[in-house]
Amino acid sequence: xxxxxxxxxxxLAALVAGAASAxxxxxxxxxxxxxxxxxxxxxxxxxxxANGVYQGFDVAVxxxxxxxxxxxxxxxxxxxxxxxxxxxxxxSGEVDVLVRNSTWTFxxxxxxxxxxxxxxxxxxxxxxVNKSLGVSSAKELDGATICVQTGTTTExxxxxxxxxxxxxxxxxNIADDAEGQQKFAAGACDSYTTDASGLASSxxxxxxxxxxxxxxxxxxxxxxxxxxxxxxxxxxxxxxxxFYALVAAEEYGVTKANLEExxxxxxxxEIRRLLGLEGDMGKKIGLDNDFAxxxxxxxxxxxxxxxxxxxxxxxIGLARGLNAQWTQGGLMYAPPFR
Amino acid sequence: xxxxxxxxxxxxxxxxxxxxxxxxxxxxxxxxxxGPLNTALTILGVLATVWLVQAAAPWLLHGVWNANSLSECxxxxxxxxxxxxxxxxxxxxxxxxNQFLFGFYPVDQYxxxxxxxxxxxxxxxxxxxxxxxxxxxxxxLLYPLVAFWLLWGGPIWGPVAVxxxxxxxxxxxxxxxxxxxxxxxxxxxxxxxxxxxxxxAAPIEAALQSAxxxxxxxxxxxxxxxxxxxxxxxxxxxVLSLPLGILLALGRQSDMLIVKSLSVGVIEFVRGVPLxxxxxxxxxxxxxxxxPGTSFDLILRVVILVTLFAAAYIAEVIRGxxxxxxxxxxxxxxALGLDYWQAQRLIIMPQALKISIPGIVSSFIGLFKDTxxxxxVGLFDPLKGISNVVRSDMAWKGTxxxxxxxxxxxxxxFNFSMSRYSMYLERxxxxxxx
Numbered sequence: 001x002x003x004x005x006x007x008x009x010x011x012l013a014a015l016v017a018g019a020a021s022a023x024x025x026x027x028x029x030x031x032x033x034x035x036x037x038x039x040x041x042x043x044x045x046x047x048x049x050a051n052g053v054y055q056g057f058d059v060a061v062x063x064x065x066x067x068x069x070x071x072x073x074x075x076x077x078x079x080x081x082x083x084x085x086x087x088x089x090x091x092s093g094e095v096d097v098l099v100r101n102s103t104w105t106f107x108x109x110x111x112x113x114x115x116x117x118x119x120x121x122x123x124x125x126x127x128x129v130n131k132s133l134g135v136s137s138a139k140e141l142d143g144a145t146i147c148v149q150t151g152t153t154t155e156x157x158x159x160x161x162x163x164x165x166x167x168x169x170x171x172x173n174i175a176d177d178a179e180g181q182q183k184f185a186a187g188a189c190d191s192y193t194t195d196a197s198g199l200a201s202s203x204x205x206x207x208x209x210x211x212x213x214x215x216x217x218x219x220x221x222x223x224x225x226x227x228x229x230x231x232x233x234x235x236x237x238x239x240x241x242x243f244y245a246l247v248a249a250e251e252y253g254v255t256k257a258n259l260e261e262x263x264x265x266x267x268x269x270e271i272r273r274l275l276g277l278e279g280d281m282g283k284k285i286g287l288d289n290d291f292a293x294x295x296x297x298x299x300x301x302x303x304x305x306x307x308x309x310x311x312x313x314x315x316i317g318l319a320r321g322l323n324a325q326w327t328q329g330g331l332m333y334a335p336p337f338r
Numbered sequence: 339x340x341x342x343x344x345x346x347x348x349x350x351x352x353x354x355x356x357x358x359x360x361x362x363x364x365x366x367x368x369x370x371x372x373g374p375l376n377t378a379l380t381i382l383g384v385l386a387t388v389w390l391v392q393a394a395a396p397w398l399l400h401g402v403w404n405a406n407s408l409s410e411c412x413x414x415x416x417x418x419x420x421x422x423x424x425x426x427x428x429x430x431x432x433x434x435x436n437q438f439l440f441g442f443y444p445v446d447q448y449x450x451x452x453x454x455x456x457x458x459x460x461x462x463x464x465x466x467x468x469x470x471x472x473x474x475x476x477x478x479l480l481y482p483l484v485a486f487w488l489l490w491g492g493p494i495w496g497p498v499a500v501x502x503x504x505x506x507x508x509x510x511x512x513x514x515x516x517x518x519x520x521x522x523x524x525x526x527x528x529x530x531x532x533x534x535x536x537x538x539a540a541p542i543e544a545a546l547q548s549a550x551x552x553x554x555x556x557x558x559x560x561x562x563x564x565x566x567x568x569x570x571x572x573x574x575x576x577v578l579s580l581p582l583g584i585l586l587a588l589g590r591q592s593d594m595l596i597v598k599s600l601s602v603g604v605i606e607f608v609r610g611v612p613l614x615x616x617x618x619x620x621x622x623x624x625x626x627x628x629x630p631g632t633s634f635d636l637i638l639r640v641v642i643l644v645t646l647f648a649a650a651y652i653a654e655v656i657r658g659x660x661x662x663x664x665x666x667x668x669x670x671x672x673a674l675g676l677d678y679w680q681a682q683r684l685i686i687m688p689q690a691l692k693i694s695i696p697g698i699v700s701s702f703i704g705l706f707k708d709t710x711x712x713x714x715v716g717l718f719d720p721l722k723g724i725s726n727v728v729r730s731d732m733a734w735k736g737t738x739x740x741x742x743x744x745x746x747x748x749x750x751x752f753n754f755s756m757s758r759y760s761m762y763l764e765r766x767x768x769x770x771x772x
Contacts, residue, residue, distance in 0.1 A: 040716055040723060041730035048727055050434065052442025052561060079560070080716040080723075085621055092625040178729050182738040205736035207412050315732045 024096050024228070024235035025069065025286055033075050036062035037095035040080035043201040044310040044318075045101050045121075054078045057309040058099040061120055061226050061243055064295040065097060068242040068287060073298035083152075087112050090229060097239050098227040103153065113230040117240035120225050120302075122322035122331055124218035125157050126196040128203055131211050133190055138217035142167040147180045147189035149173075157220040158193055177202065191215075195222055201316045237285045245292035247334035248274050249301035251325050256300035259293065273337045281337060292337075302332060400425025403432050407733035430737045431744045434728050438744060441563020441718050447491075447555065451566060454488045457481060458573065466759065482577070489562075489570065491554035495546040499539040507531040520679045559637045563718030565748060570637065572706040575644040579705070580698070582645065583652025588682065590657055601653070608650035613708055616643040621715035640712055648705045655697035659690035692767045699760035703753045720745045 028034050038054060039046040046056040054062075054076075063073035079095050090098045091113065101123075102108070104116040127138045127146075135141060138161070148155050150173045162169050172189040174180040181202045184192040192202070196218060203212050226243060228236045249255070252271050254262050263275045272278040276289030283289065299305050303325075310318045324330025357363055370380040400419050405411040411427035419425065431438070440451060461481035464474035483497040507527040514523035547553070562570065589601030608616070620639040628634055663686065671681035691698075713722035725741040728734050 040718065041726040043730045043732060043735055047730035048442060049731065050437070052437075077560070080718070082714055082716050084714065085618070085716055088622045089625075092622060094625050176726070178726070178738055181736060185736075201732065201735060205408060205732065207736075 024232045025238065028069055028096055032070065033077050034062065034066040034069060034097070035077050035079060035095045036065075037081045037086055037089055037098035037100050038062070038078040039100045040082065042101060042198075044197070044314070044316045046078075046099070048078075055309070057121065057305060058101060060246075060299045060305040060309065061099045062097070063298040064246055065226075065239055065242045067294040067298035068245070068291040069238060071294060073294075087114065087227075090114065090227060093229075096228075096235070101224045102227055104223045104225055108227075114227050115230055115233075115236045116223075116225045116227050117236050118225050118243045119223040119331075120243060121197070121223075123195045123197050123222035123224055124322075125154055125193060125220040125222065126199050126218050127191045127193050127215040128184065128199045128212055129191045129215060130208075131213055135191075135215070136213075138215045138219065139165055139167075141169065141191060143169065144190040145170040145172055145188075147172045147174050147183050147192040149176065149180065149194065153220070154194055161219040181206070197310065197316075197318055200318050204315055204317060234286055238287065238291075241281075241285060241337075242291065242295045244334040245274060245295045245337075246300075246302040246305065247325075247332050248337060249292075249296045250303040250332075251327065251334060254296060254301060255304060256297055259296055263293070270337060279338075397424050397426055401428050402426070403428045405429035406433065408736050426740055427737055428740060430728060430734045430740050434734070435744075437728065438564045438720050438724050438741070438748075440566045441724065442561040443557060443563075443566060444555075444561065447557065450488045450491075450554065454485050455569075457485060457488075482574075487554070489557065490559075491556040493543070493547045493551070493553040495543045495550075495552075498546070499543045500535070502542070503531040503534045503539065506534055559635050562637060564720045564724045567637070567712070567717060568706070568709040568720055571641055571644055571709045571712065574641045575648050575705055575709075576702050578641075578645045579648035579652050582649035584656055584687070586649055586653035587656040587660060590653065591660060604646075605650045605653050608646050609654070613644070613647050613711055614714060616647055617711060617715050619643060636715070636717065640715065640717065644705065644709070648701060651701045651704075652698060655694050655701060656690060658697065659692075659694035660686065662693050663689055692764075695760055695764050695767075699756055703756055706752060706756075707749060720748070 036059075038059065039056075041047040042056070042058075044057055046054060046058040049055050059078070062076050062078070066076045067073040079089065081089050081095070081098070081100055086098055086100050086102065087108070089095050099120075101121070102116075103123075104119065108114055109116055127141065129135050129141075133144075135144075141162075146158065146169050148158050148171050155171070158169070158171070172183060174183055177194065177198060180192050180194065183189055184202075185206055192199070194202075196214065199214050203209055203214060206212055226239050228239055248270075249259075252268065252274065254271065254274070259275070262271065263277060266272060266275075269278060273281055275293050276282060276291070279289075281289060282291040285291075300308070306318075306320065306323065307313055310316045312319060320328070320330060322331050324332060326333040354360075358367060371377045396419075400415050400423055402411045402414050402425060405414060405427065406429070408427050408430070411425070411429055415423050415425040436445070436448075440448065443451060458481070461478040464470045464472070465478055480501070483501055487494060487497045507530065510527040510530055511523050514526060517523075518526070586601050586605055589597045590605060592598045592601070617640060620643040621636060624634065624639055667685055667689065668681070671685045676684065710719045710721040713719045713726075718724050718727065721742070725745070728741060729737060
């Protein structure tokens with residue numbers, strides 16, 4: 001009841017804000033800067049580095065959109081948002097786009113009046129245990145103590161999973177990821193549960209990483225993606241297709257390095273449309289035809305962004321898994337540029 | 339004939355006092371083992387201390403300062419103390435200390451922070467210590483504008499225009515106060531200054547800037563973080579909330595219905611809601627009330643609401659001081675023919691504030707620590723915000739206690755000095771002879 005009142009007021013405010021501002025694209029162009037809602041610090045996805053410059057997998061989406069719209073991937077102002085403030089900040093117009101590892105759910109999409117324009121990372125909740133526990137499946141965790149972040153969907157997913165499998169557990173409540181990692185390392189809980197991407201980075205930094213395994217079960221669907229407000233569909237299209245340009249580029253083998261060369265030689269009509277050599281793709285969303293080219297040049301195609309920030313070559317070492325191209329058995333599937 | 343002496347002629351040599359009544363043993367008997375309960379507590383206390391030291395000492399002693407990542411720290415500790423040893427990785431502080439202190443402020447502009455910080459003490463000195471010449475107080479009044487310019491940069495003429503507004507306010511007030519009284523002349527001055535800021539300040543500023551360009555490079559608010567942010571919010575809120583709190587306390591005591599009910603309303607409303615609520619208001623709700631497209635600096639919004647919050651508490655603390663004054667003091671002021679503001683300034687406030695010092699300083703210390711709550715609205719406070727940023731770097735992910743300990747030590751230094759100063763002030767202002 002309280003929740004629906006809150007959502008209702010956020011939605012109402014979103015309507016007011018939506019009616020008040022004409023077009024996000026015009027606002028961004030007039031400002032000369034994209035305002036991107038970002039995570040204040042999530043390993044690999046978004047965080048200011050030692051020089052205060054934002055880096056990460058989510059940040060690359062912001063850069064691609066800024067490059068597509070403004071021609072310069074650096075013309076982004078990152079507004080760090082907490083879990084509590086992110087959707088209201090987007091609804092009130094404080095940010096143009098929210099790329100903050102936010103899960104696409106029914107109520108967020110409808111009740112909060114937001115549009116999830118794409119999915120840039122398919123995550124899911126997993127479990128991490130010490131090998132000495134002798135457990136090889138999450139279904140063997142009956143009676144375990146489990147470190148879980150309070151007040152999150154993680155906590156609810158955990159309860160659902162154990163109920164569905166007729167098992168019991170003792171929760172050890174933690175406030176944030178740092179505490180979870182510390183408690184797990186100190187042996188305060190048998191298992192630590194959070195999103196699999198977070199587990200991978202936590203595991204990599206544990207002193208006894210070789211003794212820790214991430215169990216195969218993924219107990220929830222967490223499609224994370226960029227979010228825009230309801231009511232400005234053209235802006236949603238711009239964010240969506242700037243992102244899909246990165247995915248398509250990987251599919252067609254267009255990288256940051258070979259882009260100019262491909263553009264000069266390719267005869268493939270789909271690539272030619274993607275790179276703005278044929279058709280008027282950019283014009284249809286209020287940009288110029290080179291928008292996708294600039295988006296790709298910002299930090300490379302989807303695969304390059306993945307490898308540079310969270311992939312197997314980084315210390316986080318995430319496998320592509322669900323986030324591989326559809327041709328490789330993953331879910332990354334850009335609709336045709338036509 | 340011999341006389342039997344029944345009275346001793348020579349004195350016995352004094353014996354040493356019983357062992358149980360002198361020195362360390364006496365002290366221990368009196369202070370540590372004076373009864374079964376105290377003995378038990380002493381033993382428990384000693385055990386707890388030993389356990390704590392045993393747990394923490396190796397970790398502290400194995401601390402590593404020179405490393406470039408947590409795994410390097412672990413390797414060094416394992417090499418020096420064996421594979422099972424644990425140790426503190428202070429290297430995270432050595433590498434990232436500047437972010438804990440200054441957030442993301444441009445490194446080549448750090449001198450501005452040092453000047454501002456040194457200036458803070460210069461400006462505070464005449465306020466805190468009355469042995470210094472009173473003329474220095476004018477410097478203290480100028481300081482906020484200078485500090486604002488140094489911290490955020492931009493053309494110098496912006497702060498100058500703001501200052502001009504205050505000069506107008508001051509001139510009108512001194513000219514009109516004898517004729518119209520304090521409240522009316524203050525109101526007229528405020529309206530005039532506001533008109534000046536709204537309509538005249540911007541063109542004057544632009545004209546001066548084109549004639550005499552003099553500017554520091556601009557630093558954006560989102561580059562503020564760490565203790566710089568905590569100090570900016572804490573010091574501005576402390577400085578602004580004291581006068582506001584005094585006014586609210588006086589308003590609450592006033593006989594005028596509207597003034598009184600407004601003051602009571604503000605105090606009770608602001609004290610009745612948690613600070614987090616006000617911070618969310620600052621960060622989220624205010625945006626809805628402002629015309630779309632205006633972006634009103636988040637730090638400024640937070641400072642305003644934290645000031646309001648602190649002022650409500652200060653008002654109640656000062657009301658306590660006012661209530662402690664005997665009725666005779668008010669009557670004496672009236673008998674001397676002083677008007678309301680003279681009586682407040684010369685007789686009531688000096689005594690009421692003196693009584694309230696511990697409460698005021700407690701509020702200030704609490705306020706300074708509460709600045710860490712701004713992490714919840716996405717600002718980079720030193721405790722959670724910056725620690726989180728540092729830990730999101732794979733090199734330092736997994737450090738847990740080190741950032742907390744570092745931040746706690748710095749907070750302690752600030753708050754302990756505030757507390758010592760308030761004790762000094764109380765001793766100095768002590769007028770009663772007990």
